[in-house]
């Protein structure tokens with residue numbers, strides 16, 4: 001990474017300022033154009049630098065604490081954080097220190113702090129690099145750690161933190177032939193049918209991208225559509241569908257699929273994905289609550305805290321504080337109730353969230369079963385290749401956690417339940 005120049009580093013600092021200072025998600029900041037002026041290589045570098053610094057944040061802060069009497073302003077602190085991360089990854093000290101000193105010296109408000117940046121980063125270069133591996137695996141912020149320890153126990157949470165600290169692999173869902181996709185991409189075919197590559201490269205340059213033989217989707221995220229097991233000729237409603245990973249799985253089964261999402265921009269991505277893969281589905285930009293009709297099968301991938309995706313989005317624990325989760329939990333409940341009105345008698349529905357919080361999974365299903373005596377949970381549907389019986393929960397859902405599947409390189413957190421409406 002020694003060729004990272006000033007623009008990439010300056011933009012990485014800006015990303016951290018927005019995430020840590022303004023509570024924005026990295027996807028929002030990038031979506032708003034933060035990296036638009038960079039060339040593609042610098043854009044990728046800025047994003048990688050910010051992402052990996054966030055992944056290591058607690059370690060970085062522990063090292064910096066030893067050399068700071070009080071914390072400087074956010075931008076200066078973030079320059080120190082990124083510089084520290086780079087130094088501890090073995091980057092040449094002179095390059096990192098000079099770059100960060102130059103960036104801060106040109107800053108309108110904090111230019112006078114360039115001496116501090118120089119002094120602190122030199123101390124990190126002297127001592128921090130050897131201390132780095134002795135520091136503990138970074139912990140989640142306590143607002144999230146506490147409820148997770150309460151739900152899954154301290155040992156499981158340490159396992160999750162270990163998974164979050166490791167760089168995430170790239171998972172592909174094959175359109176049809178998993179062995180052929182694994183061979184073409186040099187990936188490994190996982191027991192659930194996804195193909196895993198150790199590291200993400202340039203996705204659009206990989207074999208099979210242009211011909212639409214696969215799409216990027218975490219192995220855990222590919223399980224809900226497999227549990228729904230759509231059949232040729234069935235009418236299937238995919239609620240909250242964008243960007244469309246599950247829509248493509250459903251469409252590949254030969255079912256007649258209607259994909260619904262409230263976001264026109266995200267729905268555009270579903271349409272593009274369908275074109276690339278040569279699959280077909282009706283796409284509808286609409287609020288779930290405005291959808292009418294009767295379907296044989298429904299997949300409801302409700303909006304949630306996304307706490308299961310921290311491995312790939314280490315910005316989330318820093319951008320959020322949990323204050324929005326109550327509203328999401330209430331929305332999920334209302335979505336389940338409305339989705340069940342769209343299910344024909346005897347039909348089946350998969351409810352899922354990429355959350356680690358039982359309130360967005362196990363508890364939702366327990367309460368839905370109480371509200372809807374005509375609905376039951378179908379455990380047998382969870383019995384799909386690669387699914388471990390140990391993942392099945394008391395109320396009959398499937399709990400996927402990032403600390404599980406260590407032998408395969410872990411997976412995202414997800415909750416999945418199959419519901420059946422009585423005929």
Ligand SMILES: C[S@@+](CC[C@H](N)C(=O)[O-])C[C@H]1O[C@@H](n2cnc3c(N)ncnc32)[C@H](O)[C@@H]1O
Pocket residue numbers: 239240241242243244245246247260261262263266286287288289301302303304354
């Ligand atoms: C977890 S993501 C869906 C991921 C998607 N199922 C996939 O596999 O690619 C949740 C989606 O819910 C959509 N959404 C949120 N509120 C909605 C609503 N009231 N009606 C329809 N879609 C909604 C968001 O735009 C977002 O795309």
